[in-house]
Amino acid sequence: MQQAGSSGSETEVTWEDQQKINQFSRLNNRFHELEDEIKLAKETNDNLEDASNELILTDDDIVRFQIGEVFAHIPKDEVETRIEQMKEVTSKNLEKLEEEKESIVAQMDELKKILYGKFKDSINLEED
């Protein structure tokens, strides 16, 4: 995000404008953080999917399931239940993150309209 640029224009920047610019900057930062978090959450989701698929294929009764830094020997059924729970947690988390991202994009568009309306060419709010 670029800050208010210059073409020697006369438009004055009020405190409200400054606060809107600050708000836009905050939203933009949060947006990038969210994109990273969403990527991580999707990866975790995929890993859990792969894990549960592998589980269906395996013949063993005991599966080595990672808890902390060690692999505990746990019966296959229990592992299935655990993985289902983890999948639910991650998908809920992913949903929440996606929702937050949408709301932020909407807020940023609102602010863009207002700021471009007042400053036109003197401000650049696009990604570089």
Add this chain to the structure above:
Amino acid sequence: MASTSASAIEGTVTERRGIPAAAFVEDVQTYLSQSGLDANSALAFFQERLQQYRVVEMKLLAQQRDLQAKIPDIEKCLDVVAALQAKKGTGEALLADFEVSEGIYSRARIEDADSVCLWLGANVMLEYSCEEATALLQKNLENAKASLEVLVADLQFLRDQVTITQVTIARVYNWDVHQRRTRQAIATTES
């Protein structure tokens, strides 16, 4: 939000945890005459402020990364203690494969775990009952999350000050350019 009066800004913070707030400049002309600075000195001052903000930002980002790494670790520890507690009731032993050295694993048989040892740092390890361990780890987790929240708020405040300073630099620069142009225009019409 701040009041809408043209000259005074009520309710703004002057600094936060050692980070000075960037004073918002209502009017460039007034600011420069009040402070007695010319455009270049003002720009130099703001640039230096910006540098100082960047240094603090680096420090806070490093702290944030540390905390963000610590939190999943504590959660993993809580999982392990919970697993041990779950096995306690059943009377079965917990078989676990653990890493002895890189690429080399061995099997451990953990019978009825009444207590666990927690690594507290500084080469100190203490034995706790499972309940005490859970309580301690839970407390550490909450402290870490609370510190992270404060840190994130600090970073937001800092970034706001950086944005304000950048906008002020742009405005002072524009004003200066505008001044030069008007002076040149006057000079050419007079000559």
